[in-house]
Amino acid sequence: MTNAYENNKYSCTICKKDKGRDYSKRKLAIHTSDHLLHCWVCGYRSKNLLHLLKCFYPHMCEEYIVSFLNTENLSENELKIKEKVVLPQGFKLLVEMDPHDEVRIGAVNYLKARGVGSLSDLWRWKFGISKAATKHSGRIIVPSYNASGYLNFFTGRSFIPSETKRYENADVSRDEIVFNEINIDWSKELTIVEGVFDLFKCNENATPILGSELTADFKLFEKLVIHKTPVLLAMDNDKIGIYKSMKIAAKLNEYGIDVRLLNHSDDYEDVGSMTKNEFMRIREDAILYSKEYLLRKKIQDIL
Secondary structure: OOOHHHHOEEEOHHHHHHHOOOOOOEEEEEOOOOOOEEEOOOOOEEOOHHHHHHHHOHHHHHHHHHHHOOOOOOOHHHHHHHHHOOOOOOEEEHHHOOOOOHHHHHHHHHHHHOOOOOHHHHHHHOOEEEOOOOOOOOEEEEEEEOOOOOEEEEEEEEOOOOOOOOEEEOOOOHHHOOOOHHHOOOOOOEEEEOOHHHHOOOOOOEEEOOOOOOOOOOHHHHHHHHHOOOEEEEOOOOHHHHHHHHHHHHHHHHOOOOEEEOOOOOOOOOHHHOOHHHHHHHHOOOEEOOHHHHHHHHHHHHO
16 A cells, blocks of 8 residues: 655755755655645644645745635635735745845845844745836835735835835735734734834734824724734834824723833834844833823923
């Protein structure tokens, strides 16, 4: 009798991440009938292939879901977004490209200058580029996936100094999506930042609002209320950012959500200007929002 594992062995992505891209031992067994996974080197196990795709290849989740699962759990709006949002033509993950490719080198160097260019960062955030001659060329593409693994947004940040338009986003309103909901645990405190480069410096359970406003009609706001998720607000450290933080905190507080406010020092403009260790240290001293705190803050501003 033929063992299905014997005929379906692949190079383990987790081993490759630890040992380098040249690792090629085919020790990851995938059972064709039920998609059980087991690596005979690192011991990785999973009940289905979707878990591995979510961790390392979320851009492939959609193909897997369409083939083996279904979309019955998606709302009408999520189905519309799924049909509308497509990664830019010629999209390639940086981690899978030739390390000597000049465009890749330029993109990775930019990321390193922003403190987020390690191999583990490339895996975690699925950074990619498009070499096609479109408005997305010369930009680092950061994809976002919903809880089911479908692409729901992407943002493209220019790494070419002469480019005047820094960002080029998917044609979807940011209030309709939760950026990288696939990585969010609603049962734990969620850090909310303004932009994606702030997100890269945070703790793992975090999401950006891609701006400075979060109102009750945002899908993110709705999810926070449904799950009663406590929030750490880590907005920009300027007058506008502080004002927006107070406004968001007050509205969330009305719905019974506990909110902590990141207590910036004057040394940092935003989370993106910190190292991850600095953020984690400052995070411990975040201040719990209350009406009394808001009153004290207003008095301080007057004086």
